[in-house]
Amino acid sequence: MKKSSKRKERKQRLKENKILKAKKIIFLSLLALPVLFVLFVISRHSNLLVVKPIAYIVICLLIVFILCFIYGLYVYILEFKNHKLKLFPKRIVRYLITIFMILYIGGSTTFLVLLYSPYERFRNWLITTAMQTMTHKYLCQWFYSEDEINEVMSKNYVKESGESTDPSLIDKKETVKYANEYEKAILEHAKNATYKIIRFKVNGCNAYLAAVYDPADVSVAVSKYVHTRGEYVTKMAEDHKAVLAINGGGFQDPNYNGKGGNPIGVTFSNGKVITDNTYGRSGTGGMIGFTNDDKLVLVKGATASQAKAMGVRDSVSHGPFLIVNGKPSFIAGNGGWGYAARSVIGQRKDGIVLLLVVDSNSTRTKGADMVDLTEIMQNYGAINAANLDGGTSSVMVENYELINDPVDGALRHRTRPIATAIMVKEKE
Numbered sequence: 001m002k003k004s005s006k007r008k009e010r011k012q013r014l015k016e017n018k019i020l021k022a023k024k025i026i027f028l029s030l031l032a033l034p035v036l037f038v039l040f041v042i043s044r045h046s047n048l049l050v051v052k053p054i055a056y057i058v059i060c061l062l063i064v065f066i067l068c069f070i071y072g073l074y075v076y077i078l079e080f081k082n083h084k085l086k087l088f089p090k091r092i093v094r095y096l097i098t099i100f101m102i103l104y105i106g107g108s109t110t111f112l113v114l115l116y117s118p119y120e121r122f123r124n125w126l127i128t129t130a131m132q133t134m135t136h137k138y139l140c141q142w143f144y145s146e147d148e149i150n151e152v153m154s155k156n157y158v159k160e161s162g163e164s165t166d167p168s169l170i171d172k173k174e175t176v177k178y179a180n181e182y183e184k185a186i187l188e189h190a191k192n193a194t195y196k197i198i199r200f201k202v203n204g205c206n207a208y209l210a211a212v213y214d215p216a217d218v219s220v221a222v223s224k225y226v227h228t229r230g231e232y233v234t235k236m237a238e239d240h241k242a243v244l245a246i247n248g249g250g251f252q253d254p255n256y257n258g259k260g261g262n263p264i265g266v267t268f269s270n271g272k273v274i275t276d277n278t279y280g281r282s283g284t285g286g287m288i289g290f291t292n293d294d295k296l297v298l299v300k301g302a303t304a305s306q307a308k309a310m311g312v313r314d315s316v317s318h319g320p321f322l323i324v325n326g327k328p329s330f331i332a333g334n335g336g337w338g339y340a341a342r343s344v345i346g347q348r349k350d351g352i353v354l355l356l357v358v359d360s361n362s363t364r365t366k367g368a369d370m371v372d373l374t375e376i377m378q379n380y381g382a383i384n385a386a387n388l389d390g391g392t393s394s395v396m397v398e399n400y401e402l403i404n405d406p407v408d409g410a411l412r413h414r415t416r417p418i419a420t421a422i423m424v425k426e427k428e
Contacts (some may be wrong), residue, residue: 009387018075024074028227029232030101034108042143046137048391049142061080061144062158115143120152125365128154128339132255133391136409153277156333157321159178160300165384166325172351174216182379186211186352194426195244197398202368202376203339205359208404209380210244212424214352215294219315220248220269221423223261229261230265238400239330240423245397246355247343248420249288250389251259260393261417265317266302276304287312288345288386296347296384298324314419316388322346322374323385335370337387341394341406342368346377355422357396362411390414417427 036058049060064149078425098286114122119417127149130140140149165363178184189196196218212218221240223231230251237245252262266287267274286300289312298321307315323330323346341360347353356376360367368376370387377385386392390410406415 005107007160008165022072023074023316023398026076029069029072030105032061032065032104033069036065038108038112041116045116045148046141046143046145048138048184050143075094083413088388105135106181106270123151124156124333124391125337125338127341128156128334128336132340147293154335156336157331159330160284160319160321160334160338161324161327161329162300163324163327165289165297165299167293167297169325169383170295170347170349170351172294182377183381186348186380189213195424197244197396197403202358202372205361205366205368206342206404207356207358207368207376209376210355210396211267211380213242214408214427215296215347215351215353217279217424217427218290218294218353218424220267220290220316221245221421222263222267222269223417223419224260226263226419228261228275230419232415233249233395233397233421234400234402236421237397237423241269241425242397242423243399243426244355244424246345246357247389247393247395247418248422251419259416260416262270263316266304267420268304268307268312268315268421270354273308278303279356284318285321285386287315287317288319288388289313289315294351296345296353297387298384309403316422318388319386320370321384321386322370323377323382326383328374329370330380331374337370337390339369340367340390341392342363342373342390343388344373344377344385345388346382348381348382349383350381352381354380354385355396355424357394358403360391360396360407362407362412362413364407374412388422393418 024417039050039058039184040062043058049056080354095290097217108178127140127144128415130136131149131153165383178187185198193213195210195212198211201208214371221236221242223229223236224239225231233245233247249267250264251260252264254259263275265275265277287302287307291297292311292313297312320329320335342358344356345353353376356373358368373387391414392406394404395406396404402415405413408416409415
């Protein structure tokens with residue numbers, strides 16, 4: 001009897017050990033399979049994040065853990081009726097493990113659905129936003145092939161009118177009556193006011209629209225270290241005694257060193273030529289300048305000599321052009337620039353200059369796209385308008401202090417040094 005009893009106990013222990021091992025195999029497989037499957041799916045689209053040698057290893061591990069899971073499940077089911085062994089004996093531990101696994105597997109599934117499901121909104125946002133940054137293109141190149149990126153970008157673009165700016169459409173003597181709430185917001189202001197700031201929301205983010213009543217007060221300032229490094233707009237505003245300022249045009253940032261000292265395209269400051277390079281980004285944009293008679297002109301492919309012949313006194317370069325001669329550009333999708341913090345300059349028929357800055361949120365997933373910007377500038381009566389540099393560069397400074405909330409690539413609430421700024425000086 002004793003031998004028979006010991007034999008049964010030994011057999012029971014062996015069975016329990018076998019079941020325990022099976023449960024451990026199942027648990028470890030469930031930990032490994034979601035992340036391996038995610039990496040496998042990513043590798044089928046792009047080899048930037050998961051390079052080919054790693055992809056082969058992932059496939060091998062995926063097969064191994066699938067087989068382990070099947071084996072563990074088979075053993076567990078085979079012995080299920082005859083055991084009461086629990087891998088995690090404490091109830092609270094079992095609950096926590098269950099919750100973790102649900103969130104872990106659910107999160108992995110949601111991640112793949114967002115990236116690769118037929119629902120394109122997230123994919124369009126990620127690709128168009130990342131591809132218009134200087135340093136974060138990898139955020140979409142990790143997950144998508146070049147063909148997939150090109151397909152999305154081909155559905156999201158800005159097609160400008162191609163017209164040259166007609167300065168004769170601007171008449172500073174013209175008085176526009178209150179046609180709507182937007183006109184009222186612009187034209188009702190304190191007597192002899194240099195500017196007025198209108199605050200509102202765009203996609204849940206703060207937006208600031210400054211109406212500058214005399215375009216002669218608007219000029220371009222450049223970093224005093226231009227061609228070497230940029231400056232903060234707050235500092236440029238202080239040096240130039242500007243009561244209001246926003247960031248200006250694009251700039252080169254060699255090796256992404258954060259110095260931002262070289263303006264792109266044609267840049268003028270108070271009649272002085274700072275740079276003379278042909279500018280074009282995906283065929284959009286160009287020179288954004290003010291003439292000596294204080295009219296905003298938008299010119300594609302301009303040279304400094306051509307700008308001088310037009311009487312340009314101050315200019316930066318960027319784009320796309322959103323409105324030319326009252327005609328908005330055709331925008332497919334979100335325009336190919338995604339959602340981000342944005343800055344825009346425009347001018348109304350009555351000469352009033354509009355300076356717009358839209359913030360992003362703390363995770364840089366919101367902000368404005370080209371459709372939003374065009375609509376805002378049309379609402380407030382811009383006859384010509386162009387997109388300026390955006391992202392971390394987008395700032396509005398009043399009396400030498402930031403009034404908006406820029407967010408940089410590390411999600412820190414701060415701006416960066418840049419090459420140019422649009423200044424508004426108070427009349428003496």
